[in-house]
Amino acid sequence: MSFPVKRTSRRLFTAFVLFALLDGIIWYVISISSDSSFLELYFLNIGQGDSELIRFPGGVDLLIDGGPPNGKVLEELSRILPAGDTYLDLVMMSHPQLDHFGGLIDVLKKYDVGLFLGSGRAGETAAYDDLVRVLEERNVNYLALQEGDVILRGDDAISILSPNKRNLASKELNDTSVVAMLAEEDFRALYTGDIGFKIEDELARSYDLRADVLKVPHHGSKYSSGTKFLEAIQPQIAVAEVGKNTYGHPTREALGRLEDAGAAVFRTDHDGTVLVEVDQGKFSVFRSTR
Amino acid sequence: MPLYDKAFWFISFFLVGVLFASSTSFSDTVFIAGLVAIAIGAAFFVFGKKWLALLSIGIFLGSGYYVFYDVRTRDIAIPFDEKTTVTGLITKVSTGLEKQSLVIKLNDPLRGRIRVTAPRYPEWNYGDVVTVEGTIRRPDESFAERLAKDGIFGTTIFADIKLVRSGEGSLLKSKLLSIKHFTESAFRRALPPEKAAFLSGLTLGETAEFTKEFRDKLSVTGTSHLVALSGYNVNVIAESIMAALGLWFSRRKAFWFGTTAVALFVVMTGAEASVVRAAIMAFLVLLAEETARAYSFRNAIVVAAVAMVLVNPRILRWDIGFQLSFAAVLGLIYLRPAIITWFNVSKKPGFFHWRENLITTTSAQLAVLPILLANFGSFSPISIVPNVLILAFVPITMFLGFSIAALAVISSYLALAVGLVANLFLSYELGVINFFSMLNLKWEIGSFGIALSILYYAILISGILYINRRTAKTNVISG
Numbered sequence: 205m206s207f208p209v210k211r212t213s214r215r216l217f218t219a220f221v222l223f224a225l226l227d228g229i230i231w232y233v234i235s236i237s238s239d240s241s242f243l244e245l246y247f248l249n250i251g252q253g254d255s256e257l258i259r260f261p262g263g264v265d266l267l268i269d270g271g272p273p274n275g276k277v278l279e280e281l282s283r284i285l286p287a288g289d290t291y292l293d294l295v296m297m298s299h300p301q302l303d304h305f306g307g308l309i310d311v312l313k314k315y316d317v318g319l320f321l322g323s324g325r326a327g328e329t330a331a332y333d334d335l336v337r338v339l340e341e342r343n344v345n346y347l348a349l350q351e352g353d354v355i356l357r358g359d360d361a362i363s364i365l366s367p368n369k370r371n372l373a374s375k376e377l378n379d380t381s382v383v384a385m386l387a388e389e390d391f392r393a394l395y396t397g398d399i400g401f402k403i404e405d406e407l408a409r410s411y412d413l414r415a416d417v418l419k420v421p422h423h424g425s426k427y428s429s430g431t432k433f434l435e436a437i438q439p440q441i442a443v444a445e446v447g448k449n450t451y452g453h454p455t456r457e458a459l460g461r462l463e464d465a466g467a468a469v470f471r472t473d474h475d476g477t478v479l480v481e482v483d484q485g486k487f488s489v490f491r492s493t494r
Numbered sequence: 495m496p497l498y499d500k501a502f503w504f505i506s507f508f509l510v511g512v513l514f515a516s517s518t519s520f521s522d523t524v525f526i527a528g529l530v531a532i533a534i535g536a537a538f539f540v541f542g543k544k545w546l547a548l549l550s551i552g553i554f555l556g557s558g559y560y561v562f563y564d565v566r567t568r569d570i571a572i573p574f575d576e577k578t579t580v581t582g583l584i585t586k587v588s589t590g591l592e593k594q595s596l597v598i599k600l601n602d603p604l605r606g607r608i609r610v611t612a613p614r615y616p617e618w619n620y621g622d623v624v625t626v627e628g629t630i631r632r633p634d635e636s637f638a639e640r641l642a643k644d645g646i647f648g649t650t651i652f653a654d655i656k657l658v659r660s661g662e663g664s665l666l667k668s669k670l671l672s673i674k675h676f677t678e679s680a681f682r683r684a685l686p687p688e689k690a691a692f693l694s695g696l697t698l699g700e701t702a703e704f705t706k707e708f709r710d711k712l713s714v715t716g717t718s719h720l721v722a723l724s725g726y727n728v729n730v731i732a733e734s735i736m737a738a739l740g741l742w743f744s745r746r747k748a749f750w751f752g753t754t755a756v757a758l759f760v761v762m763t764g765a766e767a768s769v770v771r772a773a774i775m776a777f778l779v780l781l782a783e784e785t786a787r788a789y790s791f792r793n794a795i796v797v798a799a800v801a802m803v804l805v806n807p808r809i810l811r812w813d814i815g816f817q818l819s820f821a822a823v824l825g826l827i828y829l830r831p832a833i834i835t836w837f838n839v840s841k842k843p844g845f846f847h848w849r850e851n852l853i854t855t856t857s858a859q860l861a862v863l864p865i866l867l868a869n870f871g872s873f874s875p876i877s878i879v880p881n882v883l884i885l886a887f888v889p890i891t892m893f894l895g896f897s898i899a900a901l902a903v904i905s906s907y908l909a910l911a912v913g914l915v916a917n918l919f920l921s922y923e924l925g926v927i928n929f930f931s932m933l934n935l936k937w938e939i940g941s942f943g944i945a946l947s948i949l950y951y952a953i954l955i956s957g958i959l960y961i962n963r964r965t966a967k968t969n970v971i972s973g
Contacts, residue, residue: 290683
C-alpha cells in the first residue's frame with residue numbers, strides 16, 4: 205500500500221524541481237538584464253538599409269528603422285537585448301521606404317512596442333499597408349513628429365530637426381526623412397535618414413549641427429554628405445549602413461568627403477554591427493567583425 | 495498462397511509498375527511495362543510460382559495507372575513565355591526570410607497551377623484571389639518533375655500581383671492554417687530567430703525561414719531529416735506522449751492517446767498532404783508496436799503506401815518526404831530487430847536512451863541512405879554521433895514547443911517563461927550542429943542512380959533475411 209504515497213512524493217519532487225528551475229531562470233534573466241549605465245548607440249548590420257538602436261542608461265530602447273524585410277533586424281536585436289526582453293519603448297521610422305521600414309513589420313510582430321514614431325508621411329507601396337495593418341493589430345499608436353519636437357529621457361534629449369511642413373509634402377520621399385539630434389551634456393549624435401544635399405543645406409543654415417557621431421545620410425549616396433553639411437557637423441565618427449547593392453553605396457565621392465571632414469568612417473558591410481558606447485562625454489567604438 | 499500474401503504481392507507489383515513508369519521516359523511506357531510484366535511472370539512460371547506469375551500483371555496495371563494520371567494532370571492551359579495577366583486562387587504560401595513563394599491555381603479559361611515568387615511584403619494568404627502580371631516560364635528541367643508532383647507546371651518571378659478578393663478556398667483549411675501560423679508566431683515571440691526557426695522545423699516541418707548557412711550545416715551533419723517532416727518526427731511525438739501517459743493509463747489507452755496526438759498534430763501543421771502521409775506512417779509504427787504481428791504489418795504498410803500512391807502516383811518517385819518516411823518505417827520494423835539480434839544488443843535503453851537512439855538512428859539511416867545520396871549528393875560518415883546526441887532531447891524540445899503554443903493562447907508571458915527553458919535545449923542542439931558542422935566531414939557523391947540503389951537494398955534485404963533465418967535455426971536447435 206506504500207506505492208501511492210511514493211508516487212505522490214515523486215510527483216511533488218518533480219513539481220518542486222520544475223518550479224525551482226523556472227524560478228532560477230527568472231532570477232537569471234533579472235540578473236543579466238541589469239541595465240548598463242552607459243548610453244549605447246548601435247548601427248545594425250542588416251544588409252542594404254538602415255537600422256539603429258539607441259539604448260539609454262537604465263535600459264530604455266529606441267529603434268530607428270528596421271532595414272529591409274530579410275529577418276536580420278530580429279537576429280541583431282536578439283543578440284543585443286537580454287533573453288526574454290520583448291519590449292521596445294519607442295520605434296521610429298525615418299521615412300516610408302522598404303529598406304527602412306520593411307524589417308519594422310517583423311519587429312512589430314515580435315516585440316511589444318510602446319509607441320511608434322514617424323513623420324506622418326504615408327508610404328506608397330502595398331508593403332506599407334502591411335505596416336499599418338500590423339500597427340493596428342498590435343494596438344500600437346503612431347505619433348507624427350515634426351521639426352521642433354523634442355523627446356526627453358533623463359539627461360538625454362532627442363531634438364527633431366526635420367522635416368518641416370513643406371518638406372513633408374516633398375515629391376522626393378527621401379527629403380521627408382526624420383532627422384534627429386541626440387544630445388547629452390558632452391556628446392551629440394546626428395541621425396539623418398536618407399536626406400540629400402537640399403535638406404542638408406537647409407539644416408546647415410538653420411541649426412548648430414556639431415556632433416561627435418554621424419549616421420551617414422542615404423547609405424553614402426553621392427548626392428548626400430555634402431561638404432558644407434559635414435563642415436557644420438565636424439563628425440569624429442561616421443557610420444554608413446550598407447549591404448550588397450547595385451547603387452554603388454557607399455560611393456567614392458561621399459566617402460572622400462567624409463574623410464576630408466576628418467571623420468573615422470565605419471561601414472556595416474565591412475565592420476558588422478557598430479556600437480558606440482558613451483560614458484560622460486567619452487566614447488568608445490566597437491565593431492562585431494574583424 | 496493465402497489471400498493476404500496474394501494481396502501483398504499484387505500491391506507490391508503495382509507499386510513497382512508505378513515506380514517503373516515514373517522513372518523511365520519511353521514513349522510507350524505502358525507497352526514496355528507490359529513486356530516486363532510478361533517476362534517476370536514467365537520467370538516465376540518457370541520456377542513454378544504460378545500465383546506470382548499471375549500477380550505480376552500488377553506491374554502493367556501500375557504503370558498504366560501512372561501514365562493515365564500523368565496525361566490527365568498535364569492537361570493544362572497556361573500562356574507560356576509571353577507578357578500576360580492571369581487570375582487565380584492562392585492555394586499555398588510559404589514565407590521565407592526575404593520572399594514568399596505562392597502556388598496559384600489559375601481560373602477559367604486557363605487551367606493548371608503556377609508558382610509565383612513574390613517579395614516578403616505585402617503578405618499574401620491562402621484563399622486570396624489575385625491577378626498576376628508577368629511572364630510565366632516552364633520550370634527548369636532539374637526541378638520540373640518535383641514541381642509536377644504538386645501539379646505545378648509554370649513559374650514566374652518579379653510579377654506584379656494585385657488582390658481581387660480574399661477569403662476564398664476551403665474554410666476548414668484556412669482555419670487549420672491559422673492554427674499553424676499562431677504556433678509559428680508564438681515561437682517567434684518566445685525565442686531568438688534562429689532557434690524559433692529550428693523549433694518550427696522540428697515540430698511543424700516548416701523550414702522556409704532557414705538561412706542558407708543553417709541549411710548547409712544541417713546537410714553537413716546529416717541532421718536535415720530532423721526538420722524534414724517525416725513519419726519519424728510524428729512518431730517521436732506519439733511515442734513520448736504514450737510514454738508519459740503510460741505512467742497513468744494502460745498501454746492500450748496510451749496507444750489511443752498517442753494516436754489522438756498524431757491527429758492533433760496533423761491539424762496543427764495545416765493538414766498538408768505531406769503531413770498526412772507522415773502521420774499515416776507514424777500511426778503504422780505505433781500499430782506495429784501495439785500488435786507486434788509482422789505479417790499484418792507488412793500488409794498495412796503496402797496498403798497505406800498504395801492508398802497514398804493512388805491519390806498521387808508521382809510521390810513514389812518525386813516526394814523525398816514520402817520516400818524517407820516509407821524507408822525509415824521499413825528500417826525500424828525489419829532492420830532494427832535484425833541489428834539487435836546480430837550484435838546481441840542489451841535491451842536496456844541506457845543513459846538518456848542512448849542505446850535505443852543509436853540503434854533506431856542506425857536502422858533508419860541505413861534504410862534511407864540511398865535516398866539521401868540520390869537527392870542530396872552527400873553523406874556524413876559521422877552523422878550518427880550528432881544524431882544520437884540530439885535525438886535524446888528532441889522529444890522534450892518538441893513537447894516544450896507545443897507547450898509554448900498552448901500557453902500562448904492564455905498569455906504570451908507564460909509562453910515566454912517556457913521559451914526560456916526551450917531556449918536551453920535548443921542552444922544545446924544548435925551547439926551540437928554547429929560543432930559537427932565545423933568538422934565538415936562530408937562525402938560528396940556525384941550521382942547515385944537507381945541501379946546502385948537497387949543493389950544496395952538487395953544487399954540490405956539479403957542481410958536481414960540471412961540473420962532472420964539463422965535466428966530461426968538457432969531457435970529450433972535451442973528449442
